[in-house]
Amino acid sequence: MQDQAFTIKVMTEKEVGIAIDWAAKEGWNPGLHDAHNYYKADPNGFLIGYLGDEAIATISVVKYDSSFAFLGFYIVKPEYRGKGYGMQIWQAGLAYLKHCNIGLDGVIEQQDNYKKSGFKLAYRNIRFEGSGGGYAPENLETIELATLPFADIKEYDKTLFPADRSGFTQNWINQPNSKALGILENGRLAGYGVIRACREGFKIAPLYANTAKLAESLFIALKTSTRYDETIYLDIPKVNQAALALAEHHNMKPSFETARMYTKEKPHLPLDKVFGVTSFEIG
Structure with missing residues (x-):
């Protein structure tokens, strides 16, 4: 045969x-x-x-x-x-x-194999999981992301990703079974987040904010769109200590880690504003 x-x-x-x-x-x-x-x-x-x-x-x-x-x-x-x-x-x-x-975001055990193809470790990401639900205080300054001009969202996103991905972002923030929120500071977009339904529970991805306080407001507002008996997930760059503190404060537990690797120099991004990664699959 x-x-x-x-x-x-x-x-x-x-x-x-x-x-x-x-x-x-x-x-x-x-x-x-x-x-x-x-x-x-x-x-x-x-x-x-x-x-x-x-x-x-x-x-x-x-x-x-x-x-x-x-x-x-x-x-x-x-x-x-x-x-x-x-x-x-x-x-x-x-x-x-x-x-x-x-x-790429690879499982920790495969780092050596990726290194053979020229990938170098930049940092690790940690997936946290916890319970959804809760109540958002009335003073949260979050807004529906769709109410903002997309040009404002594109301008903010490009500071947090190594390339223009506006076509993807426009689809991502408008997908079904999701909620996308922004937060303003002095009339300008200072963070945004998306929560979407997954095979199990919901992922908050991304979660971007200029400060830990703004990130917490977005996180709470997104989390309250789910029920207490539903699980939420957040993928955090390990180098962002404020993001790790946010997860701990909300009783989220780490479930696994990935190795973020690049073939060339690590992009110069303000990771202190990345409280949740968009995707382990496409960045």
Whole structure:
């Protein structure tokens, strides 16, 4: 019997759902609408490997511009691991991102493997989980993000991400089963956050704010859109001590860590304003 050929192709939006399902099985708890939102970030940035007619490997290589990209969804079906298929799709993904500074959030145990491909540790992220619900004080200065001109949101977001991702952001803040809030300081946007429904519970992602006080106001307002018996998740850069204190104050517990790595220099971003990462999969 002739060996089946291993072929790699760009995913359709429907096939991105395969990567999402596999990520759920790996314990990454994706959002209910992540396939659509992630695909919009870069329709050419999702690769899938087939052995004959069977999908066996995935990787996302979202290119935001000619200089910055983010890698994720590097998954091989368990029964096909250790056979070289993962390395083939990995190399195809890196070829698409040639010359880019590539970021990724990898499991801690795989750091050495990523280092072999030129990735260097920048810092760690910690996923916290806790209970939803609660009541928001009446003096919270949060507003519905949709009431602001998108140009204001784009201007704020570009200070917190290494590349223009305005197309993605516009989809992200308007996705179904979510709530997006902003907070103003002296009439200007000084932070925003999004909470979205996931396979389990809800993730607050991102949570950006100029100060810890503003971040707490956003966090409380977003959290109160869920019930006490629902779980909320927040992914925090370990270098942001105020964000860690926020999680601790709200009785959130760490569940796992990732290694944020880059192939070139770590982008110069104000991580003291990042109280919650947007996505471990696409940055």
